[in-house]
Every structure is written in structure tokens, then in C-alpha cells.
Amino acid sequence: MAGALEHLRVLEVGDLVGAPYAGKLLADLGADVVKIERPGSGDRARQRGPFPGGVPHPEKSGLFLYLNANKRGVTLDLETPAGQGAFDRLAAGADLLIHNVHPVDAPAHGLDYARLAAVNPRLVVTAVSPFGATGPHAHYRGPDLVTWSAGGVATLNGDPARPDLPPLRVPGDQSGYQAALNAAIASLGSLFARLTTGRGEFIDVSAQESVAAILELTFEYWPYTGLIASRLGAKPIQPLCFMECRDGWIFVCAIEEHQWRQFVEIMGRPEWAEMELFENRLARGANFDALRVFLQEWCRDQSVHELYEQAQRRRVPFAPVSTMGDLLGSSHLKARGFFATLAHPVAGPVTMPGAPYKMSATPWTLRRPAPTLGQHTAEVLAEAGVDVAALARAGGC
């Protein structure tokens, strides 16, 4: 069976996560994605790792190998006229360009939309940037820590008992993933519109806005009540907390009364659980300092897996704090075939996350490993009718 997007031709000028994950979402559904990297060093994800044995190597970075599987790789120096000329030949035959070159730098790379629209009016151009392509902060710089904080989620994470500790991030360029998902959604929506209009357009995706879009119920506290949401607020209802067991950590979730009663049964109905201090979820929230001590004492002797299974059998949504080893060992994920192993000519076999969704008619597939730097330059440029030797002489690739 063919992929859902197998007729789609995509160009990606991507660094790290913001554009490359969008390209990956499309490539894994069958799109022909050509990734353009700068000659010499390539995508900065090549320097990011993790690396086998912790030894940096531009063809062995785990982040790069994951984000760029299924793509073909071309080197082009977009800051030279010759490189831009070759790029235009590729753009002339493409449906979609996704890039995350900063708005300040995009024109010098030939990526301003007016110019590209003249080359190919059917081209959809999607640009991912930290703060968007317009507005007073458009020129601001921002790797993930900055855009995650600017979007407002960092402020929500911390220890309510420790106001001296700062708002806390989450690892792994999550604002990049959120922006990339939005870039893929907007791009596919625009390509659907193009079936009717026949015309491309420019799409401006902001990482800051992509984070602000997932503030759950916290943003509206300001317009609805005038309250400022903070990491320092204690949870009104409990228990909804992390507890240490003898072999790891578990997430305890028994906020509904029926869940709490089931948990009390699992604990063998200890006397303290009948105390007035803990008689309902609000009381358990108000007296959580005391409850935490009792719970921690009981949990310390338990096994994570057994407690998780016991709770789940009673329909109480506990979850293990999965380590990476737990994920790779999960019989459920094995049965679903989640993790995928792909052989790379330099890095060897690499096991990575697989299909995020199972599509019955057009399956998600891994077809080829991430490209080595410039692996498909000659092949792709020849397809576009570019004289590769002349381009190399002009310093364009």
C-alpha cells in the first residue's frame, strides 16, 4: 500500500526540530522530501546527538537520524547566486517548501515569499520561526528554552513549596515539536485548498504562539477571573502526585472519590485513611502535607509495576514513571510494533520511535535511513536538470 502523501514533492531547509519534524511527518506518510543542508556542516542536529558511545560524529547523531529518515539529502549554499539558482529549479517543481531559517536571515537565503511565488505560484511556503515573521519581536532569537518560556508553559512547572527554584522547562525542544506539528497541519490544509484554487501561499508559524496554544485551562484564568496562573499554587485536589516505590517512581492519581476508595482498598484500608483530615478530595488537597507522608511510607515497599496493574484492574488511572528502558521493554508497545530499527550506512542499525498513528489504507512507513551529508545532491539536481559540475565550480553546492 502506498503512503497518503506519495504524490507530494517537498523541499525542506531545516535545522534542528522546527522544520525537520514537519518534514518527517510528511515523509513518513510517503512524501518525497528533499532536505537541503549547507555544505560543510549541514543541519545543526548533526552536532546534537546523542551519539553512540558519546563520541560526536556528524553521521551518527540520534536526533538527526530520527528526524531525517525517509528524506533525500542535498547540499546547497543558499547564500550564493549559484546555489539559489539551483534551489529555484527545485522549487519550480515542488508542491511545498518548509523552512525554519530565521526571518532576519531568510531573504539572504533566497527564501522571501514574493521571490519564490514568482518562481512557482503553486508553491506553498511554510516558515517556522521563534516569534513569527511579523510584529515587533519578529527579529528576536529563541532556542527552545526561550520560546517555551515565552509561550508561558515554563511558568506553570515547578515545586509549589520552593519559590526559590525557577520555572522549569521540559527537555528536547518541545516548542520546536509543537511548531512543527502546526506547520504540518497548516501546510496540509493549504495543499487541500490548492486543489480548488490552484495557488500556493505563505504560512507563518510562530513557536511562541504554538506553545501559548497549549496552556490548557491556565490562560483563561486572566480574561475570565483576573488571576495569574503560577507554578506555586498547590493543587486543590489530591492525590495526584509522584511517589517513590522500591523499584522506581509511580504517578498516583486517585482524585475522584471512587478512585480514592479503590486505592484505600489496595492499601489494605489503613487506619489513617479513615481520618477526617482525608475525608474528601478537597480535604486531601488541603492536608496533602500529611497525606504525602502516609502515602510515601506505604508506597516505598511497593513495586511500580504491581501497583500500576492493581490500580488499573480497579479502573484507577495510575501510571508508571516510565524510564527509557521501561518503554523499550513494554510488551504493549512491542505488540503494537512501535519501535522501529533502521540500518544506516555509517551509524549502523538504530532503534527509534516508529509510527505515531496507524492508518488503515495508507500506512506510515520507514523506507530509507537519514541521508549522509550531500548523499543525493547529484541525483536530485540531475532530476531537476541542474548541471551539477557547473554548480560545484560556482561554489553553489
Added chain:
Amino acid sequence: MAGRAPLAGIRVADFTWVWAGPFCTLQLAHLGAEVIRVETSTRICVTRMLPPFPRHEKPHFNRSGYFNQYNQGKKSVALDMKRPEALEVAKRLCAASDIVTENFAAGVMDRMGLGYDVVHGLRADVIMIALSGYGATGPDRDKVSYGPAQVPLSGLSSVTGYHGYPPMHVGVSYGDPTGGLHGAVAVLAALLHRARTGQGQYVDLSQWETSMAVLPEPILDWTMNRHQQPRDGNRDPQMAPHGVFRAAGDDRWVAIAIEDDAAWQRFAVAIGRPDLGDDPRLAGVVGRKQHEDLLEEAVAAWSAALPPEEVTARLQAAGVAAFTATTNRNISEDPHLAARGFFAEQPHPEVGVRQHIGVPWRMSESDCRVRAAAPCLGADTDQVLRDVCGYRDREITALREAQVLT
């Protein structure tokens, strides 16, 4: 933006609730699809009863800021699926829809009589997506999933936390929006495939799996090296300084990330510490990582005297990445976001005009926006039954008298 809505004419029968599913269909509504939420007052959507409510009034299902944020631009039909007559209404709605969405536990739609086999029988080219916690297959498929529990299950909590601290959360139920956005990608790809071939399909999405799809660095460090990455606060292995620092004001903080050695030099000048820039031990990131504790003290000594907006302005002017760790109020009042037209303020019959988060992207030609406020429960029942499902007015009246439309 005066152009065509990308998904004009596409109809979604939306059986989702809480956050993941509604966040998926919110994106489709932004793109102009007619999203019809099937709800019931006999089992009200969880978010309708969660705060905030205007002026701290008591909970009311039409006034929740949470629900009203994530259901903008959708319609609502009230239908008690426990009534046998309701199944026929739902079937007619599915038959008239391009897309059917649900995020119940595995098997619930089958038991309701609306499994994929049934829906596919009603409409051969339908695209149906199930967004569940664990997925529709596998030995854990029947486990109970809950938004906040997805974050630890996915592995994210094991690598999130202050140095030496227990595992921590994200601040939001991160598996929900991540699952919802992946769902929208799959649905849109399926729509493009259907446009070309006429073929619909079924999509099985597990939130657990979509959460791991955005966690490759710790996962590959394990598969390559059997190394569980430690929790390390706001630090980064390849950038230093890299932290959220105390600024002037009550619990005010600013994020600062020094991306490379050139940025380090600009930073040292900008904070009036050229001596740091001149120190050869700190010229490269390896040296800065070695002395990170001391560097963080030096940064905090400078930033703590300035409001975070001032830190941001000075550093960004010098080409150094920084921004206030924003609160909801900071975002609400951000002049940049206002200038970009980020916010949506559509009139709502019960909460009036209030500021909500809009679409996190702009399209130069297509009409993409928040088209209306979130619906009151059942606001569109009659219109949808009449115009979409083909019921006559007296049939609608009879259904209502039989307590089906509630």
C-alpha cells in the same frame, strides 16, 4: 485572508471530549471545517465543568474558560446516546460527514453501535480517527488513561525535573495537545489521499505513542548507549549559560540561552562583564559547562536587578536569545502577539466578549481563523438535525419530547 477556507465544505462528526480530541478538531475548525460536537447533558464534557468561570461564579457548563478556549468555531448537538432513538440520529450525522472523530476508551464506540465497521457501512469514503491513551490494539488497550498520567507514562517525567529532584510534570497535560495535533496531521493526510483516490480509512492513534514521537533524544540515548538521561533542570548539554534566571519583581524570571561562542561574547559585553568574555577558560562551551554554577551566579547577579522585559530588550538588541518567563497575564498583554492578531475575541451568549488564544499560524491567502465562540451545549441541535440529518421539524419535536435531544 479574504480567500477560501481550506476545509470549506468538509464536515466533522466529533464524538471527542476532554482535551486531546477537541484539540484535534479545533485545528480543523480553524481551517474552516464544519465541526459538530455530539454532546449530552447526561454526561457533560469534563472541561465544561472545569474552571475558570467568569468572576469565580459557580460552575456552569456554558461558561468554562477551558471549554470555551478549545471548542471555538464548533457546533454542538445535544444527544443522549443511551437512548435507542439517538443511534439513528448519530448514524445520519456520520453518513453526512467526511470525518468522524472520537477519543473514548478502546471499544466504547463499538458498544455504542458506531464502530468503524458500522460507520464505514454508512459512508464508504469516511475518514474515522480514534485518539485513545494506549491505542486500539495491544495488551494494555483497555487500561484507563488520564491526561496528567500520560506525561509520566510517556517517559517525559523521567527526564524532567530539577537536578537531583524527583521526576516532575510539564505544567500542562502535554500528551493531550501532542496527541491532538498528530491526529490532525493524520486526518489531513487522509483527506488529501481521499481527494486523489476516493478512498477513506481508519486511523488508530495512541497518545502514548505520539508522546514518544517527540522524545527522540532520551530514547535514542537509551537504544544507542543504554543511558538514562538525568534530570538536569533548565540546563542543556551543549549550551551554557542556559537557564531561567531571577529578575526584578515579585516571582519574575527570564529565560536566557547562549547558543554559541559568538553569542557568549555578545552576552558578556551586554551584561557589563567583558572580563568574562576575555577569560579563555570560558571561550568554548566545554569550559562554560565546567564553570556553569559560577556563571549562573554571575548572570543572576545581573538579571535580578532588572525587570525581565528589560533583560529581554537589552539581550535581544545585542543578538542574545532571552525572553520573560511569561504568565497568562504577560501573554494576554503582549504587544507583539496583539500586533500579530493572535487573539480571538468572539461574542459568546453567556460569557460575553473575552480574550481567547487564536490560531498559532497565519496563511497569506486562505481564510483561516477562529470563526465563532465555543457553542453553548446543544446550541445547534435543531439546525444540524434539520439541515444535516434531514429530520422534519415535527420529528425533531418528537425526539425532544422523548428526551433524546438532551
